[in-house]
Amino acid sequence: MHGKLENTIKYNTIESIDPQGLRNYIEGMKEDIRNSSANINSVYFSNTSNSYQPHLAHIQ
Numbered sequence: 648m649h650g651k652l653e654n655t656i657k658y659n660t661i662e663s664i665d666p667q668g669l670r671n672y673i674e675g676m677k678e679d680i681r682n683s684s685a686n687i688n689s690v691y692f693s694n695t696s697n698s699y700q701p702h703l704a705h706i707q
Contacts (some may be wrong), residue, residue: 650681 655676664672 652676652683
């Protein structure tokens with residue numbers, strides 16, 4: 648996923664962005680970033696789901 652995002656940033660040109668529109672291009676990049684973030688979180692923080700979470704302590 649990281650490689651795809653890096654290539655999108657490096658190799659897209661105005662001409663390749665224009666047909667889809669800047670807004671759609673940016674939304675696609677934001678979606679890729681969210682997916683990368685979710686993947687990172689699932690790998691590095693997957694064991695913390697059963698841990699004590701002070702910000703949720705009041706919910707029972």
